[in-house]
Amino acid sequence: MKIDRFHKSFIVALGTLLLAAMVGCQTERPIYNGPNYIMFSAERHDLGVIDNEEWFEIPIAATRTAEHDRNVGVEIIAARTSAIYGMHYTIESTTVTIPAGELVAPLRIKGYADAIGVADALGITLRLVIDKEDEWEDYNTETEIYLHKCCPLDINAFTGYAVLTSTWTMQYMNTESRLVKTHLDEELVNTIVVEDMYYEGYDISITFLNENRLEPLIEMPEAQVVGSTGEAFGTIYGNGKLMMTQPIDSGSYYSPCEGFLLQYVTLYVDNVGTVGTYANILEWITDDEAERIMREGF
16 A cells, blocks of 8 residues: 555654554564654645645544544644635634544645635645643644645647747757647547657657646656657768657656646667757647747747
8 A cells, every 4th residue: 555645754753652662572563552642644735726625634643542532623823824714725623533442533624726826835834732741742733734726637738739949949950939739649548749849750749647636747658759860960870760758757747727848858869879858848829829820930
């Protein structure tokens, strides 16, 4: 099972307590016999707000169970909060109950996508209202929540005309921007084909990943021929094929809210060497804007 990053810091800290409080021989299951602490599961939570209806859960955890329900208060620290309650977000209740026999209960919070801008950095700082003896000193009695505007992937929005701005075309083609057209790949899911990306007759496929709305990444399904060395450099190198690939962990991404992508690519020639790494920006435009560019240029 994959553990999400919001819970890792809590697990590490709890593990420290477990190591200090293990009893019995090594073959027995470790039992925590230390003090009871109540805390947020992480110091920071980033929420991808995609509509006005989705509730997010911020775990509040205890290190020991109790035989009775435990009510935990939560307060908003206004001086360290930029989001506006009722406008950008709401909290279902500022009292969270950890049921008897349980270790965790969620604080439920909802963001309002219509009120959050794509470039907004809206934060909410919360503090637990608990007895002093329940506080684990310097550990997660406060948490920061950040609301991020997200949009669902509509792959069709990335088809049609787009403006390509590329450091490759600046360096080797004496142009900053060029008009290109894209269409859906007939075989690969969430993949587009950029027609004649750098050179006529050489199309490039790009796949859009949407597993994590906070990280809308792109990747190339495989290394692809982007042109000929003769056209690019005026002479033939190696097999004459100029190849393009996307570096691993390149930071290439797309914006489903704004309709653009930023892609880092490495160009090379097999058995010859690497030419360099370059940046491509594709911004999708309307057909009317494309017609104007074809008439008047950039």
